[in-house]
Amino acid sequence: MHIQWCLKGIPEYQRFSDVAAVRLLSDGIASSALHTAAKSPVMPGYGDAHSALNGKALDDHVNNYAVVGHTTPYISLSAGVVLPSPIGGITVLPAWQTAAEFATRSGTCAGYIFRCWCIVSPKSVPEIAGVAEEVRNLNIFRQFWIFQDEGEIAAKLIVPARQIECVHKIDASLRPSNFSGRGKSRIDNTGFVPPDRLSNLLEVIV
Amino acid sequence: LSELPGPEPWRRRLAERARFLQLCAEEASALGGRFGAPVLFETTEALPRAAGRDIMAPLVRIDLLIGAAELAFCLNETERALGLIRTALSDIRNSPTIMMFLARRAYFGVLIGEEVIIVKDRGLELPGFAEPWGSFATGNELLQSLAPLVYAGLASGPPEIHAQIVMSAADADSVAYSARLVFMASSEAAVVGLFNVARPRAFSFFDTPSLARIYASDKYDEAFAEARRLGTAALTMMEHAYQRRIDLLQFNGVAWNSSAPKASIVDWPLLMLHLALLRRECAGVLEAIPPMGGAARFIRRLALELFQSRQ
Numbered sequence: 001m002h003i004q005w006c007l008k009g010i011p012e013y014q015r016f017s018d019v020a021a022v023r024l025l026s027d028g029i030a031s032s033a034l035h036t037a038a039k040s041p042v043m044p045g046y047g048d049a050h051s052a053l054n055g056k057a058l059d060d061h062v063n064n065y066a067v068v069g070h071t072t073p074y075i076s077l078s079a080g081v082v083l084p085s086p087i088g089g090i091t092v093l094p095a096w097q098t099a100a101e102f103a104t105r106s107g108t109c110a111g112y113i114f115r116c117w118c119i120v121s122p123k124s125v126p127e128i129a130g131v132a133e134e135v136r137n138l139n140i141f142r143q144f145w146i147f148q149d150e151g152e153i154a155a156k157l158i159v160p161a162r163q164i165e166c167v168h169k170i171d172a173s174l175r176p177s178n179f180s181g182r183g184k185s186r187i188d189n190t191g192f193v194p195p196d197r198l199s200n201l202l203e204v205i206v
Numbered sequence: 207l208s209e210l211p212g213p214e215p216w217r218r219r220l221a222e223r224a225r226f227l228q229l230c231a232e233e234a235s236a237l238g239g240r241f242g243a244p245v246l247f248e249t250t251e252a253l254p255r256a257a258g259r260d261i262m263a264p265l266v267r268i269d270l271l272i273g274a275a276e277l278a279f280c281l282n283e284t285e286r287a288l289g290l291i292r293t294a295l296s297d298i299r300n301s302p303t304i305m306m307f308l309a310r311r312a313y314f315g316v317l318i319g320e321e322v323i324i325v326k327d328r329g330l331e332l333p334g335f336a337e338p339w340g341s342f343a344t345g346n347e348l349l350q351s352l353a354p355l356v357y358a359g360l361a362s363g364p365p366e367i368h369a370q371i372v373m374s375a376a377d378a379d380s381v382a383y384s385a386r387l388v389f390m391a392s393s394e395a396a397v398v399g400l401f402n403v404a405r406p407r408a409f410s411f412f413d414t415p416s417l418a419r420i421y422a423s424d425k426y427d428e429a430f431a432e433a434r435r436l437g438t439a440a441l442t443m444m445e446h447a448y449q450r451r452i453d454l455l456q457f458n459g460v461a462w463n464s465s466a467p468k469a470s471i472v473d474w475p476l477l478m479l480h481l482a483l484l485r486r487e488c489a490g491v492l493e494a495i496p497p498m499g500g501a502a503r504f505i506r507r508l509a510l511e512l513f514q515s516r517q
Contacts (some may be wrong), residue, residue, distance in 0.1 A: 007241055086470045087313050088351030089306035092262050094363075096241040097230050106226040115241060168240060174233040176240075201310050 009103030399433025480509030
């Protein structure tokens with residue numbers, strides 16, 4: 001396993017404004033399946049959403065999102081990707097580009113970009129919650145070539161709030177935009193736990 | 207009109223995508239800073255800016271500009287595309303002189319007529335830059351870039367000067383020698399035959415031109431004819447491959463609508479090859495190759511538009 005920083009872009013709209021974006025810093029980013037199954041409290045929906053995790057659901061989530069967008073148990077995050085360039089060398093597709101595209105609906109509205117981390121498996125385990133799938137990696141997920149340039153990491157059921165570092169707001173021109181009543185464009189999560197608490201880098205005993 | 211035809215609603219999506227890429231390019235530096243490594247890693251003396259960040263940040267912006275230009279070309283917005291490439295070139299010229307930037311500068315500089323390059327066996331020459339290959343490229347990097355560089359050389363001037371690496375390996379260092387060896391054995395190299403570059407049978411491009419002139423001066427007409435035949439076949443294959451790729455994308459609606467506006471839908475090496483044929487007055491060969499579809503016609507018309515814009 002390794003720990004991967006990721007970005008998540010969500011557009012601003014009537015039912016998802018500044019208050020809702022900031023609330024995710026304490027609630028976590030839930031999948032559509034969890035939202036749909038839960039109705040009100042989270043736990044009753046957890047069993048159903050958990051049973052929805054499987055290889056076909058992951059394939060639909062990546063390759064057929066328009067159909068399963070409201071029920072998918074996965075959550076699209078981006079960590080960027082590097083691809084070969086047609087004139088030699090490489091092309092770098094940064095995570096912020098994908099996140100900004102989703103957050104602003106390709107530069108047509110304001111939106112939010114969350115910075116979070118998740119644990120990623122080096123093998124495909126779409127059924128297991130708690131570890132994310134590195135679907136940008138064609139060595140593992142050969143069926144996901146169409147959207148490889150989104151650099152996707154597919155989290156499952158929920159990105160826990162403790163793993164979300166902060167949320168940025170940007171406008172349709174991709175420039176920083178202040179949260180209403182706060183006078184700043186970035187809100188840090190006071191409950192955030194940095195990933196180095198979990199890593200295998202150990203300090204000396206003093 | 208040099209517009210790449212495609213199914214609806216691709217044109218609208220291409221236009222949206224081009225606008226978004228331009229926005230990203232304008233904000234690339236700020237967004238990269240905001241969403242990259244935590245501030246701690248950028249400011250701590252013991253952990254200076256992440257290795258490669260100084261190189262990757264301008265590369266991202268340059269490729270965003272080129273991506274927006276590519277889509278503008280597909281939408282018949284040639285002037286806007288040229289403006290975007292000029293901005294990208296300005297950034298490239300301020301970037302480190304390493305292969306990934308030099309290859310882009312050489313290719314796009316020649317494409318819009320702002321640069322003239324010389325691709326020698328000894329090294330690469332651009333305005334203000336002349337270095338041996340081994341000083342700025344690995345063999346693999348050169349191999350990846352050699353075909354578009356040779357085509358850009360052909361578009362810059364006469365092959366014997368501007369694509370001299372094809373003619374001889376006498377001064378090649380180990381990097382150039384191995385990359386050239388692989389390139390010369392490929393179908394990508396066969397198209398140089400369309401530029402009246404040939405060697406009589408029994409002589410290879412590893413012999414000096416004078417050797418063949420001395421011992422086989424009467425065989426050149428035959429050699430040129432054979433080279434043109436092979437070059438025509440190679441160009442036909444390249445156009446066919448491009449047309450097939452676009453056809454496949456258009457046949458696969460999911461792929462086209464989602465991926466095509468982001469992927470490389472202008473075949474840059476093929477475009478440069480057509481431009482070189484026009485600039486070297488060798489485009490007559492195209493009469494023998496009927497375009498296989500809308501994509502092939504588009505790439506030819508775009509090359510013609512670029513050619514005429516610099517006349």
